[in-house]
Amino acid sequence: MTLFRLEAYKTFSRWRTYISFGVLALIVLMTEIVMRVSAREIIGSMMKAFQRDFIIAGNIVNAWFITAFIMNSLHFHIPFLITLVAGDMVSGEATAGTVRFLLIRPPSRQRILNAKYLTALFYTAGLVIFFAVLCVVLGLPLFGSGDLIMHRLGQFSVVFIPEAEIPFRMLLAFAAAIWSMTVVASLAFLFSTMAENSIGPIIGTMAVVICFLIFGNLPLAFFRHLKPFFFTTHMLLWQGFFDSSIRWLEIGQSALILGMHNAGLFLIASIVYRRKDIKS
Amino acid sequence: MKRILVLVLLLLLMLPGPGVLQAQGQGEALRVLAALEKKYAGLKDYVCDIQVHFAIETFKAPDVQARLYYKVPDKMRIESKRVVFFPRNGGYFNPAQFKQEEYTVLPLGYVTYDKRKAVQLRLIPKKVKGAAQDMVLTIDIGKLLLKEMILSQAGGKQVKAELTYGTFDGFELPTFIRLLLDLPADEPGMAQGFGGLPPDAGEAKRVQGEIAISYSHYQVNTGLGDELFKGTKSPNKP
Amino acid sequence: MEAVLKTFGLGKRFGMRWAARGIDLEVHRGDIFCFLGPNGAGKSTTIRMILTLLKPTAGTIQLFGKDLHKNRCSVLSRVCGIVEKSDFYLFLSAYKNLEILGSMTRRIKRDEVMEALERVGLIARAWDKVRTFSHGMKQRLGIAQALLTRPELIILDEPTTGLDPQGMKDVRELIQRLARDEGITIFLSSHLLSEIEQVATRMAVIHRGEMKAQGSVAELLASEAIDYAIQVSPIEAALRVMQGIPWAQVLSCGESMIEVRLEPGHASELNKLLIANGIEVASLYPRRTLEDFFLRVTKGVAEI
Numbered sequence: 001m002t003l004f005r006l007e008a009y010k011t012f013s014r015w016r017t018y019i020s021f022g023v024l025a026l027i028v029l030m031t032e033i034v035m036r037v038s039a040r041e042i043i044g045s046m047m048k049a050f051q052r053d054f055i056i057a058g059n060i061v062n063a064w065f066i067t068a069f070i071m072n073s074l075h076f077h078i079p080f081l082i083t084l085v086a087g088d089m090v091s092g093e094a095t096a097g098t099v100r101f102l103l104i105r106p107p108s109r110q111r112i113l114n115a116k117y118l119t120a121l122f123y124t125a126g127l128v129i130f131f132a133v134l135c136v137v138l139g140l141p142l143f144g145s146g147d148l149i150m151h152r153l154g155q156f157s158v159v160f161i162p163e164a165e166i167p168f169r170m171l172l173a174f175a176a177a178i179w180s181m182t183v184v185a186s187l188a189f190l191f192s193t194m195a196e197n198s199i200g201p202i203i204g205t206m207a208v209v210i211c212f213l214i215f216g217n218l219p220l221a222f223f224r225h226l227k228p229f230f231f232t233t234h235m236l237l238w239q240g241f242f243d244s245s246i247r248w249l250e251i252g253q254s255a256l257i258l259g260m261h262n263a264g265l266f267l268i269a270s271i272v273y274r275r276k277d278i279k280s
Numbered sequence: 281m282k283r284i285l286v287l288v289l290l291l292l293l294m295l296p297g298p299g300v301l302q303a304q305g306q307g308e309a310l311r312v313l314a315a316l317e318k319k320y321a322g323l324k325d326y327v328c329d330i331q332v333h334f335a336i337e338t339f340k341a342p343d344v345q346a347r348l349y350y351k352v353p354d355k356m357r358i359e360s361k362r363v364v365f366f367p368r369n370g371g372y373f374n375p376a377q378f379k380q381e382e383y384t385v386l387p388l389g390y391v392t393y394d395k396r397k398a399v400q401l402r403l404i405p406k407k408v409k410g411a412a413q414d415m416v417l418t419i420d421i422g423k424l425l426l427k428e429m430i431l432s433q434a435g436g437k438q439v440k441a442e443l444t445y446g447t448f449d450g451f452e453l454p455t456f457i458r459l460l461l462d463l464p465a466d467e468p469g470m471a472q473g474f475g476g477l478p479p480d481a482g483e484a485k486r487v488q489g490e491i492a493i494s495y496s497h498y499q500v501n502t503g504l505g506d507e508l509f510k511g512t513k514s515p516n517k518p
Numbered sequence: 519m520e521a522v523l524k525t526f527g528l529g530k531r532f533g534m535r536w537a538a539r540g541i542d543l544e545v546h547r548g549d550i551f552c553f554l555g556p557n558g559a560g561k562s563t564t565i566r567m568i569l570t571l572l573k574p575t576a577g578t579i580q581l582f583g584k585d586l587h588k589n590r591c592s593v594l595s596r597v598c599g600i601v602e603k604s605d606f607y608l609f610l611s612a613y614k615n616l617e618i619l620g621s622m623t624r625r626i627k628r629d630e631v632m633e634a635l636e637r638v639g640l641i642a643r644a645w646d647k648v649r650t651f652s653h654g655m656k657q658r659l660g661i662a663q664a665l666l667t668r669p670e671l672i673i674l675d676e677p678t679t680g681l682d683p684q685g686m687k688d689v690r691e692l693i694q695r696l697a698r699d700e701g702i703t704i705f706l707s708s709h710l711l712s713e714i715e716q717v718a719t720r721m722a723v724i725h726r727g728e729m730k731a732q733g734s735v736a737e738l739l740a741s742e743a744i745d746y747a748i749q750v751s752p753i754e755a756a757l758r759v760m761q762g763i764p765w766a767q768v769l770s771c772g773e774s775m776i777e778v779r780l781e782p783g784h785a786s787e788l789n790k791l792l793i794a795n796g797i798e799v800a801s802l803y804p805r806r807t808l809e810d811f812f813l814r815v816t817k818g819v820a821e822i
Contacts (some may be wrong), residue, residue, distance in 0.1 A: 006618050014609050050365060053437070053463070055356070057346065058363035097605025101663070104569040104601070105622040147363045156463055156487045157338035160363065221678035228761040244340030 003107060004122075005113035011085060018019055020081035021130055027077060028134045031070055035061065036142050049156060049266045062146035063139030064166050067186050068242060070135055074128075075235050079184040079209045080202075081127060086120040086188035087201030090273065094196045094280045109274050115264055117189055124185040125178045132174040152241045169241045176238035176251065182256050183231045184209060186265035193273040196280055231261045309387040309401045312419055313378055316439075319424050320375035323451050325351040325504040331498045332364060336461060336489025341365065352376045355509040367491055369431050370441035373454045378417070382406055388416065393427050396420050425452060438462045448498035459491040519546040521583070522671050522703050523568065528577035529727075530563050537563040538727045541577065543673075545705050545720070550697045552718035553707040554812060560727040561707040562602070565675045568705075569599045595623050599673035603680065604645070604660025609651035612640055615648055616663050623667040634662040638692075655683040661692060672696065674706040678713060690717050711808050725816040739811055745769065746785060748776045748792075749800035756797045764790070777805070 011017055034041055039061040047056060090113070093099040103109060148161040161169060187208060191201035212232040215223050227233050237254035240247040330348050334341045346360035353376040358366050366372075388400040403415045418428035429441040444456040464486055523545040530538045535720040538560035545551045555561045566572040567709055568579055570590065579586040580592040596763045597790040606615040613631055620626035635641045638658040643651070648760060650658065657677065664672050677693075708714055714735075722732040731738055753774060760766050760776070765784050769777040780788060785802065792799050 002621060006621060010607060010610070010618065013607075014616075053433075053439075054365040055368050055371075056363070056365055057358035058360050060363050096607065097603070098607055100571065100601040100605065101619055102622075103571055104594065104597075104599050105619070106591045107622055108590060140282055146376055149363055152338075158341060160341040160367065161360070162342055275573065277568065277573060 004113060004118050007119040007256040008122060011089075011123060014166055016088075017123070019082055020127055023077075023081060024127065024131050025134060026177035028131065028138060030136075032066055032138050032142055035066055035069075039143075046151070050151075050158065052231050059144055059146035060149050062148075063136055063143045064145070064148040064149060064161075064163075064170065066143055067132070067135040067170065068148060068150060071173070071177065071238065074131075074238075075213070075232065076178070077210075078127065078181055079252045080206055081123050082181055082184050083188040083202045083205040086185040087117045087192050087205060089120050091195040091198045091201055092192075094278075095198065097280065099278055099280065105279060110270060113193070113270055113273055117186075117269070120189050120251045121182050122187045124181050128174060128178045128181055132170070132177075136170070148242065159242065161242060161244075165259055169246070172246075173238040173241040176255065177239065179255055179258055180235035180237060183235070183265070186191045186262045186269075190265045190269040190272070193269045193276070210279070226238055231258060233256050309385045309399065310380055312399055312421065312424075313380055313385060313401065315424055316375065316419060316426065317378065320451065322501075323352065323375060324501050325349070326448075326451075326453065327499045327502060327504070328453075328495045331494045331496075332366065332423055333366075333492040333494075334489070335492070336487060338413040338487050339365075344353060348372055349504055349508060350374065351504045351509065352505070355506070357509050367439070367459055369433070370429055370459050371438050371457065371491070371493060373443070373457075375426075377401075378403065390421075391418065393418050393420065396422060423452075423516075434465050453495065453498055453500070455495050457493045457495070459493070461487065461489050461491065463487045496517065519548075521545065522547050522581065523551075523705060524580040525564075525568070526578045526580075527566065528567060528579060529575050530560075530567055531575040532573055536575075536727050538567070538724070539576070541724070541729055542671075543722060543729075543732070545628040545684045546705060547670075547703050548697065548701060550693060550704045550717050551706070552714040552721040553705065553724065554709070554711070554714055554721055555707070555724035556709055556816065559709075559724045561724055562675055563727075564724070565599070565601060565673055565705075565707055569597075569601060569673060570594070571601065573711070587797075591592055595667070596670045597673065598669040598671075600657075600660045600664060600677060601673075601675045601793070603653070604656045604663075606648040606656065606659060606696065609647060611645045611647055612662075613644045615659070616666055619663050620666040626666065628674055630666060635659075636664045637665060638662040653680050654682065657681060657685065657689065661689070669702065671703045671705065674704065676708055677706055678708070678710065686713065693717050711812060715808050723812060723815045731813045735808075739808065743767075743779050743781050744785070745777060745779050745805035746788075747787075747805060748778060748802050749774055750776060750792060751798045755795065756780055756792055759792060759795050759797065760788070765789070801817075 043056065043060055044051070047060070050056065093102055102112060105112075145163060147163050148166050150159040150161065151157060184205060186203050187206040191204045192198065195201050209232060212230040214228045216227045216233050234254035234257050236260070237251050240251040240254075315485070322378040327347065327349050330345065330346050332344045334343075344360060344362055344364045346358050346364045346366070348366075348374060349355075349357040349359070354374065356372060356374075358364055383405055385474040386402040388402050391398050391400055398420050399419050401417045401419065403417060405414065413432045413434055415432075416428075417426060419425065420427050425443070425445055427443055429443070431439045431441070433439070438461075440460040442458040442460075443454045444458075445452045447453075448454040521544050521593060524676065525541050525543040528541040528543070529536060534548075541560075541564055543553075543564075553561050553564065562793055563572060567574045568586075570586070576666075579606075584593050586593055588815065606612075607618070610618070612635060616634060617628075617633045620631065630643065632644065635644050638661055640655060640658055640662065643655070648656065648659070657680075661677075676692075678689050690713065690771060693704050693706070697719075698706050704717075718735050720732075720734045721738065723730040748756070752775060753776065754769065757771060758770065758774060760768055760778060765781040766788060767779040769775075769779055778788075785804075789799055789802055
């Protein structure tokens with residue numbers, strides 16, 4: 001625990017760590033302000049399919065709706081913010097030269113790596129939790145509370161989540177979101193063990209995430225067969241908590257697959273780094 | 281023999297032709313509609329409590345309570361603490377909507393509905409407004425009650441409304457409307473893309489289901505002001 | 519004498535090239551052991567293997583009589599090292615850097631950190647961010663972090679690199695003080711002969727990845743022929759005397775100075791011989807013997 005505490009202290013002592021939090025705050029703030037101003041327009045465009053057949057009354061654009069709306073973009077901006085720190089976790093020591101002090105200490109490389117990895121995961125969780133709290137804390141005064149309406153874009157399909165159930169489902173959804181983002185952190189961490197500076201891990205991780213996202217959404221039979229194997233496919237497991245009845249089995253399967261990704265990536269990182277010659 | 285043939289010819293000449301028969305049927309239809317309109321001429325407004333129950337596979341909504349305000353000719357407002365998706369067409373009773381000048385009325389014939397004689401009329405809007413295309417009304421001739429309404433909308437949508445009535449302050453108003461929906465699952469022209477929920481495996485191409493609306497605690501002709509409906513668009517305008 | 523560091527056939531290969539091979543070192547407790555070699559000889563490679571920054575391709579390492587890789591935690595807690603320059607977390611203060619690095623070895627108290635900073639003259643800058651430190655200050659901070667964990671062995675790789683003459687002097691004096699007063703064994707690498715001459719008690723020479731010599735400085739130098747500069751008069755007479763001596767080789771001759779190479783132990787004999795022949799000896803002093811030794815060793819002339 002001491003090593004983890006030291007690594008966490010180092011990470012959160014850098015102002016660069018807070019760039020991500022600042023960017024998230026800006027995204028959430030700007031999105032919520034714009035949506036507050038354009039609520040009617042939003043309902044018009046998002047509920048177009050229903051407004052022809054239904055009169056919609058009540059507070060649709062509430063804090064929960066806004067939060068779920070912003071969460072849909074979670075897998076675009078949060079991975080990049082995670083890689084800024086996770087990708088620098090190990091390679092940053094090489095860049096700074098501090099690796100020469102760090103690795104000659106009594107704790108083994110594996111223990112040091114464990115501490116750094118846990119710190120990367122802790123940071124990831126912290127970022128998503130911050131995002132969640134911000135969405136809700138800003139959203140409730142701006143938009144109020146109410147039932148959550150989830151719909152499938154372009155389809156006649158709506159799910160009502162009663163207000164009483166929302167906090168619990170949101171909690172689970174964000175826990176799932178944290179779990180999905182840990183894979184990005186693990187990938188960035190792996191690349192960080194291979195590199196001597198953080199640029200490579202950041203770019204490499206984002207390239208993998210973007211490519212998998214694109215491949216997973218291409219409407220071609222070849223990619224459809226590969227889609228279940230992309231971790232980005234399972235990163236949306238949190239959406240299962242916003243269905244009429246929670247799809248526990250599917251969520252569990254996705255969580256397991258993501259967990260296996262985490263384990264595999266960390267195992268590779270451990271093997272790589274334990275064998276690595278420190279020449280810098 | 282010749283005398284018989286002449287008599288038959290005279291009889292045939294006396295019978296009304298297809299155009300005459302049609303004219304007579306349309307006349308009957310218009311008379312029924314006018315009678316229906318006259319029956320509710322004194323109805324200026326009403327307020328009632330409604331409970332909406334959805335039984336549609338892709339529309340997972342709980343039962344919702346709301347308050348419905350109506351004022352002639354077409355003002356409607358829904359108030360609810362929770363989000364309500366209230367069917368625009370067929371969801372509430374608006375006797376003033378069947379203005380003869382707005383529709384071409386075609387008689388479809390007489391039927392038996394709930395063991396009573398009823399007439400079926402087809403109303404085709406002279407001007408297309410909202411999503412409604414045409415309607416088929418089944419009207420109980422004896423009680424002058426609209427028992428069933430089938431709306432066909434653009435895009436292959438069909439909504440069938442079955443009405444059950446009660447008497448409130450001298451007016452027969454619905455206590456229960458059962459809407460049967462048959463809609464396409466995909467909205468034509470809508471882009472499929474990122475966002476919202478992921479598609480289910482094996483989704484139906486058409487959406488079929490039922491919406492049951494119960495009406496109670498009617499308050500009729502309470503003198504609702506127009507300001508109550510300000511900010512709400514006409515029910516026919518999405 | 520207890521050996522605190524021993525290597526047996528230590529070697530490292532990068533691809534097809536051996537950067538170090540067959541390194542058999544033995545460092546005794548209390549030594550100031552200098553690892554001497556030109557640039558690229560394999561000094562840093564050897565030190566990095568000892569400090570577990572590089573995985574040896576061949577050989578083993580023992581610290582305090584225990585195998586390093588099997589007893590990493592227990593042996594490395596008694597060792598501290600500075601490889602090349604001292605790099606710290608620039609965004610943290612001097613105090614915080616020492617606290618973090620020291621805590622990885624053992625529980626560190628605030629007083630201990632402040633004391634370490636005091637010893638290297640950085641107490642006034644304890645709370646300043648390291649990014650504001652000069653190179654010399656960072657080197658001193660590096661020594662402070664080395665002292666903080668109370669090691670028995672300090673390994674330094676070219677510790678005076680980049681320092682000004684005063685800085686070099688300070689480091690040298692600190693090394694001597696640590697060895698003399700606190701009994702800490704020092705293992706340092708360098709290519710600066712003047713530095714080694716002034717501090718080393720034992721040394722090893724490495725060249726092209728291979729050990730060329732190892733032993734105490736005095737023994738190594740005593741076994742070698744030594745060059746002397748002799749101020750004599752009359753110079754011709756002195757030359758005549760020295761030409762007949764088998765253990766003396768005249769290297770050069772000036773107006774009043776002769777440079778002569780003598781086999782070990784013959785300096786006083788030459789002095790007596792010259793005086794006995796009526797030649798005035800104004801001075802007799804040895805040249806830079808370690809430099810000569812080093813050059814000869816690295817060119818393969820001497821064999822120990």
